[in-house]
Structure formats: C-alpha cells, structure tokens
Amino acid sequence: MIELAELHDSAQKAFPADKLMPERDTSWALAAEMGWLMIELPEDQGGLGLTRQAAAAIHYELGKVLSSAPLIPAMLALRGIAGAADFAARDEWIERICCGEYVPLNMLPARIEAGADGKSNGTVPGLFDADMASHVLVGCGGAYHLVPLDAPGVRLVERKLWDQSRRVFDLVLEEARLDANTLVADGALAASLHDDIARSAHLFLAADSLGGATAALEMTIDFLKMRKQFDRPLAMFQALKHRCADLKTQVVAAEALLWSRATGAEQVSVTDLGAMKALATDVYRRVTEEMIQLHGGIGLTDEHPCHQFMKRAMLNLQLCGGLDHWREAAGRAALRQ
Amino acid sequence: MKLVGAGYAVPHWPEQWPGGGRSLAEQKVIYEELARADSPRLLLSFVSTYHAASTLMECGSDEQRARYLPAILRGETWCQGFSEPGAGSDLAAIKTKAELRGDHYVVSGQKVWSTMAQYADKCLLLVRTSSDGPKQAGITFLLMDMKAKGVSVRPINQIQGDEEFCEIFLDDVEVPVSDRVGEEGKGWVVAQTTLSSERGLTLMELSYRMKGALNRAADLIRQNKRQDDVGVLREFGKLVTQVDAACAIADKFLENRIGGVERIGDASIVKNSYSSALRAYAAFGVNVGGIEEQYRAPITFGDLNTGNWMADFMNSYAWTIAGGSEEVQRNIIAERMLEMPREPKSWVL
Numbered sequence: 001m002i003e004l005a006e007l008h009d010s011a012q013k014a015f016p017a018d019k020l021m022p023e024r025d026t027s028w029a030l031a032a033e034m035g036w037l038m039i040e041l042p043e044d045q046g047g048l049g050l051t052r053q054a055a056a057a058i059h060y061e062l063g064k065v066l067s068s069a070p071l072i073p074a075m076l077a078l079r080g081i082a083g084a085a086d087f088a089a090r091d092e093w094i095e096r097i098c099c100g101e102y103v104p105l106n107m108l109p110a111r112i113e114a115g116a117d118g119k120s121n122g123t124v125p126g127l128f129d130a131d132m133a134s135h136v137l138v139g140c141g142g143a144y145h146l147v148p149l150d151a152p153g154v155r156l157v158e159r160k161l162w163d164q165s166r167r168v169f170d171l172v173l174e175e176a177r178l179d180a181n182t183l184v185a186d187g188a189l190a191a192s193l194h195d196d197i198a199r200s201a202h203l204f205l206a207a208d209s210l211g212g213a214t215a216a217l218e219m220t221i222d223f224l225k226m227r228k229q230f231d232r233p234l235a236m237f238q239a240l241k242h243r244c245a246d247l248k249t250q251v252v253a254a255e256a257l258l259w260s261r262a263t264g265a266e267q268v269s270v271t272d273l274g275a276m277k278a279l280a281t282d283v284y285r286r287v288t289e290e291m292i293q294l295h296g297g298i299g300l301t302d303e304h305p306c307h308q309f310m311k312r313a314m315l316n317l318q319l320c321g322g323l324d325h326w327r328e329a330a331g332r333a334a335l336r337q
Numbered sequence: 338m339k340l341v342g343a344g345y346a347v348p349h350w351p352e353q354w355p356g357g358g359r360s361l362a363e364q365k366v367i368y369e370e371l372a373r374a375d376s377p378r379l380l381l382s383f384v385s386t387y388h389a390a391s392t393l394m395e396c397g398s399d400e401q402r403a404r405y406l407p408a409i410l411r412g413e414t415w416c417q418g419f420s421e422p423g424a425g426s427d428l429a430a431i432k433t434k435a436e437l438r439g440d441h442y443v444v445s446g447q448k449v450w451s452t453m454a455q456y457a458d459k460c461l462l463l464v465r466t467s468s469d470g471p472k473q474a475g476i477t478f479l480l481m482d483m484k485a486k487g488v489s490v491r492p493i494n495q496i497q498g499d500e501e502f503c504e505i506f507l508d509d510v511e512v513p514v515s516d517r518v519g520e521e522g523k524g525w526v527v528a529q530t531t532l533s534s535e536r537g538l539t540l541m542e543l544s545y546r547m548k549g550a551l552n553r554a555a556d557l558i559r560q561n562k563r564q565d566d567v568g569v570l571r572e573f574g575k576l577v578t579q580v581d582a583a584c585a586i587a588d589k590f591l592e593n594r595i596g597g598v599e600r601i602g603d604a605s606i607v608k609n610s611y612s613s614a615l616r617a618y619a620a621f622g623v624n625v626g627g628i629e630e631q632y633r634a635p636i637t638f639g640d641l642n643t644g645n646w647m648a649d650f651m652n653s654y655a656w657t658i659a660g661g662s663e664e665v666q667r668n669i670i671a672e673r674m675l676e677m678p679r680e681p682k683s684w685v686l
C-alpha cells in the first residue's frame with residue numbers, strides 16, 4: 001500500500017497537475033527514465049516486479065494530466081513479448097523496451113486476410129504514436145506478430161483524431177509477410193496472453209479515465225466556486241451542487257470498483273474487467289459532458305481544456321471494446337451464473 | 338435466532354459478542370449467501386442490531402451497553418423516533434418536548450415514519466429539552482420503553498400494501514434519566530452517530546444482498562425468454578456492474594471507517610450509490626417482467642429484493658427518502674466534502 005501511495009506521489013511530481021498535455025517526447029523520456037515501462041516486469045527479467053495495480057496507479061496519474069506519452073500500448077506490448085516464452089528474440093526485445101524503445105500494441109481489432117501464398121492484406125488500427133516506433137506488435141487472429149515498419153508491403157497511415165492529447169495510426173498491409181519470422185506467439189499461448197493483456201488493458205484504460213474524470217471534476221468545481229453571477233458564486237446554486245455531488249458519487253464508486261478489481265486481477269474474469277472499464281469510461285464521458293455545460297461559453301473555447309478531457313473520454317470509450325460490447329458480455333456472463 | 342446461534346446474525350459487531358468481530362471478507366460472504374439462499378432480512382431487528390447497537394457502542398454508558406446489547410441479541414426489537422410532522426430533512430426542527438422532573442424526563446409530542454414501531458420494545462428517541470440558542474443545541478437523546486404509559490402507536494398504510502412505518506404519540510411519558518444517551522442538550526451529536534451507521538454500516542449488508550439477489554433478475558430474464566434480447570442483456574450487464582460498484586464503495590467505506598480515515602461525506606456517497614443501484618435494479622425487473630408484474634398481489638412486510646418487482650420498486654424509495662434523502666446527501670457531498678458554499682441562511686417571504 002505504501003508503495004502505491006509513493007507511486008501516485010512520484011507521478012504527480014513528475015507530471016504536475018497544472019501542466020496539461022505535457023509534450024510527448026520529453027514525457028516519454030521521463031516515463032522511461034522513471035522505470036515505469038518495466039514496472040510490472042518480473043525482477044528476474046530486469047523489471048521492478050510490481051503489480052498491475054501499481055501500473056494502474058501510474059496511468060491514473062497520467063490520465064489526470066492528459067498525458068501524451070503512449071505508456072499504455074507500450075506496457076501492453078511488453079507484457080505480450082515478455083510472456084511469449086517461445087519467442088527467440090524475447091530477451092533482446094525486453095531489453096530494448098526497458099531501455100526506452102517504443103513498441104505499441106494495437107488497441108483496436110485488426111482486420112487481416114492471409115492469402116494462400118503466405119502474404120497478408122488488411123488494416124491494423126489503433127496503433128498509438130507509431131511514428132515513434134521501428135516495430136509494432138500486432139495481435140490478430142489468435143496470434144501475435146512483431147512487425148518491422150520498414151518491411152515490404154507495410155505502411156503507416158496517421159488517422160487524425162478529435163483527441164489532441166494522442167496520435168493514432170493504421171498499419172496498412174499490402175501483400176505483407178506475417179510469418180515465422182515475425183511470429184511472437186500463437187496457439188494456446190497466444191490465447192492466454194490475449195486474456196492476460198486484456199486484463200491490463202481494461203485496468204489501465206479505466207485508471208486513465210478515472211484519473212481524467214477526477215481532474216475534470218475538480219477543475220469544474222473550482223471554476224464554479226470562482227465564477228460569480230447574480231452576486232454570488234455559481235457553486236452556491238443547489239441545482240449545480242447536486243450535479244457535482246452526483247458526478248462525485250459516480251467517480252468515487254467507479255474508482256472503488258477499479259481498485260477492488262485491480263487487486264488480484266488474475267482471478268477476475270476478462271468480462272468483469274471489461275465491464276468495469278465500460279463503467280469507468282462512461283463516467284468519464286459524463287463528467288466531461290457536464291464539465292463543458294457547467295463552464296458555459298468558455299467551455300466551448302479551444303483555449304480552455306474542457307474539450308480536451310471530453311475528447312479523450314470519447315476515444316477511451318471506443319478502445320478495447322465499447323459500452324455495448326461489454327455491457328452485453330457482462331449481461332450474458334451474469335445470466336450464466 | 339438460529340443466525341445468532343450460528344454466529345451469523347451480527348457479523349458487524351465487535352468480537353466480544355457472539356458472531357461478532359468478523360473480517361470484512363467474511364461479512365461479505367455471509368450477506369451474499371443469505372441473499373442467495375433467499376433468507377429474509379432480519380427486518381424487525383434492523384434498527385436494534387444496527388442503529389441501536391452502533392449508538393450504544395459509540396455513545397452509550399457501560400451500564401447501558403450491559404443492559405441493552407445482550408437483550409438485542411436475544412431478539413429485543415427497537416424503533417427509531419427521530420422524524421416528526423414538522424421535522425423531516427430538517428431534523429433539528431423537532432418539537433417533541435422533554436422536561437426533567439427528579440430522576441426522570443416527562444415527554445410529550447408526536448413522532449412519525451417510525452419503522453416497525455408497532456412491534457418495537459424500545460425506541461431511540463430524539464427530544465427537545467431546550468428552545469434557547471441554535472436548534473441543534475436543545476436536543477437530547479433518550480432510550481424509551483415502548484410499553485411505558487402514555488405511548489400510543491398508529492401504523493400507517495403504505496403504497497406497497499403493508500404497514501411498515503407508524504406514528505407514535507407521546508403523552509406525558511416518563512423516561513428515567515439513566516436512559517439518556519450522552520449529556521442533556523448533546524443529543525444531536527449522538528443522533529449523527531445513529532444516522533451515520535444507517536448511511537454507511539447497514540449498506541454493507543444491503544449492497545451484498547442486492548448483489549446476491551441479481552439471480553432473481555437473471556431468473557426473470559429466463560422466465561420471460563429474453564436471454565437473447567441484446568437490449569435486455571446490455572441493460573442487465575450495466576446493472577450488474579452498477580451493483581458491483583455499489584458493493585465496492587461500501588467495502589471501501591468500511592475499510593476506511595475501521596482504519597479511522599473516514600471523511601465527511603463518505604457515507605453519503607455510499608448511500609446514494611446504493612439507493613440509485615437499488616432503484617435501477619427494481620426498475621429493471623418491472624420492465625423485463627412486463628404486464629405480469631402489474632397483476633402481482635401486494636406483499637406484506639416488504640423486503641427490498643423480493644422479486645415482486647413493483648413492490649421492490651416502491652420499497653426502493655425507502656432508501657432515496659429515509660435516513661436523509663438523496664437530495665440531502667447531495668447537499669452534504671457538495672457542501673461538506675466538495676466545499677461548495679452554503680446558501681445564505683436567512684429567508685424572507
């Protein structure tokens with residue numbers, strides 16, 4: 001527990017609350033220097049050997065400042081590579097990543113068709129900040145491939161986002177080779193890696209979202225206390241107080257669920273974690289919608305950060321399965337019990 | 338009484354009591370299993386095992402604890418006499434008067450909405466002993482015998498078809514001074530202890546019971562052959578996660594309380610998380626159950642998660658209104674936790 005509080009603390013010091021969307025490349029370098037990339041990596045593999053919960057604590061803090069450094073996809077890729085026991089170049093890649101090399105994992109489902117000639121065509125969306133990478137880890141069709149970006153038939157296309165705190169790319173495959181040379185894991189191992197990675201993905205996205213929701217709500221309340229209309233602070237109006245109280249209640253309850261599922265996440269089903277992520281991102285969206293409304297006109301200005309939070313929330317909702325998907329999955333799972 | 342014998346009745350009590358001193362994890366399992374097994378809630382003992390017990394443990398004298406706590410475990414039932422016709426959300430506005438005469442108080446006035454008062458042996462009673470100064474300062478907390486001379490009780494018909502709460506009329510009722518909790522004029526603080534146990538502590542049991550009772554909603558989906566209806570499945574998945582979050586925050590609350598780091602407003606967050614999940618739970622059942630739910634007979638002694646969805650829906654208001662309404666909790670969260678300024682006090686018509 002003390003460890004966790006220290007992590008929250010050092011992340012807050014490295015990324016102070018008053019500096020939103022800190023510049024990407026220096027943030028990335030700082031995060032790597034702090035050792036956050038290898039936070040979950042077992043000590044015998046050169047990592048810090050901390051829990052998923054510890055990693056989530058970092059993402060919670062980075063979510064508060066709308067971090068531009070793509071730590072989540074990097075940690076997920078590292079988890080995949082480190083868990084791929086049969087991957088010949090595993091140790092080399094662990095070392096490269098721990099030294100700060102960026103390898104992302106796709107955060108949206110890939111659509112790839114493998115031809116009879118062993119060549120693949122299709123698109124791998126959801127590769128964050130792939131412009132920083134020389135290789136990307138592609139999870140698709142029950143296998144993981146580490147694809148060099150200079151390979152023949154491989155091309156990156158940036159997809160302009162509403163969310164200005166992040167950059168995302170599609171990897172377009174045209175007669176590209178995904179074969180034994182690129183294979184990291186397949187079969188039963190890939191399936192268990194997939195679940196393991198999904199658990200982290202949901203925890204991290206939920207942590208990012210609830211960190212963001214917490215910061216957005218705090219900013220909104222501070223604004224309401226400061227802004228005066230009708231000769232009094234807006235925060236005195238009960239109609240507004242009640243909306244803030246409801247948002248606070250929703251954020252705190254979602255956070256309680258996040259931390260309870262983060263401890264011993266290995267025992268929690270992927271569906272339960274996905275449903276938790278759905279709740280967290282939905283709460284984030286609600287807080288940021290209200291943030292804009294409660295700021296009035298200023299909330300619609302590009303200069304003011306309200307919209308940055310809202311846009312990040314909307315993107316988080318879509319990553320690794322949306323609301324409809326996880327609600328339905330949770331409903332089915334609960335029906336089976 | 339079987340639960341008392343097996344040590345499962347009051348898992349939230351400290352360990353010197355039979356069945357008490359259980360870990361949080363054990364409490365959760367007990368409550369979830371009780372709900373799954375369809376075990377009725379100890380409705381009659383609700384106020385005695387939670388409100389009365391917490392109040393006595395935190396604010397009572399040794400003598401009061403020794404006298405009343407064992408009796409509670411033997412099944413003595415209590416009711417709560419706080420609200421009055423003119424004092425609901427504004428509880429400090431109570432008018433029921435108590436005058437000290439020798440070694441006893443003489444009490445006159447009227448209480449309302451007192452749950453199960455018609456079956457109660459004892460009453461947690463808030464009275465006014467002084468009208469000077471701020472209205473909170475003149476309040477005193479008494480333990481009243483419901484069999485005493487001058488107490489009369491009138492049950493009130495409720496919308497779900499039973500009589501759960503009552504009016505209590507008090508006409509020169511004598512209460513010994515030894516049954517005063519805390520000092521005279523300091524009853525407001527004691528009452529806060531009672532209310533905070535109601536808002537926080539009881540919700541561990543109720544949240545986990547609601548979680549256990551999700552199987553009723555699952556049964557309902559199957560009975561109505563909606564298990565492949567994607568809309569229903571999504572709604573159900575959302576509900577399940579909302580209930581899980583209500584359980585998680587109830588856990589966290591208790592953990593903080595035990596760790597001595599409870600903050601003002603925490604209990605309000607727990608209460609509103611629970612009450613909104615409970616409302617959603619019941620509304621889900623009313624919706625999925627369709628027309629059949631409109632034909633169901635009223636049940637007497639409404640528990641909260643009975644699977645009679647219309648009755649459950651109506652009973653869910655108990656938690657958005659009683660014990661400080663949802664709106665009052667929002668005020669507490671906004672003003673005392675988020676430190677948003679209070680409205681000006683004075684008001685002129």
Ligand SMILES: Cc1cc2nc3c(=O)[nH]c(=O)nc-3n(C[C@H](O)[C@H](O)[C@H](O)COP(=O)(O)OP(=O)(O)OC[C@H]3O[C@@H](n4cnc5c(N)ncnc54)[C@H](O)[C@@H]3O)c2cc1C
Pocket residue numbers: 416417418419420424425426427449450451452502654655658659660661662663664665668
């Ligand atoms: C099922 C049930 C069981 C109960 N059991 C007991 C019991 O055992 N013992 C006991 O003493 N009492 C009991 N009560 C009473 C309960 O505590 C009161 O009903 C409650 O405090 C609300 O008071 P009221 O009914 O007078 O409503 P009012 O205070 O008149 O409120 C009416 C409406 O106005 C809103 N409102 C009031 N003040 C504000 C404000 N400042 N800001 C915004 N909105 C406001 C309320 O939220 C509510 O929606 C019970 C109530 C119920 C429903």
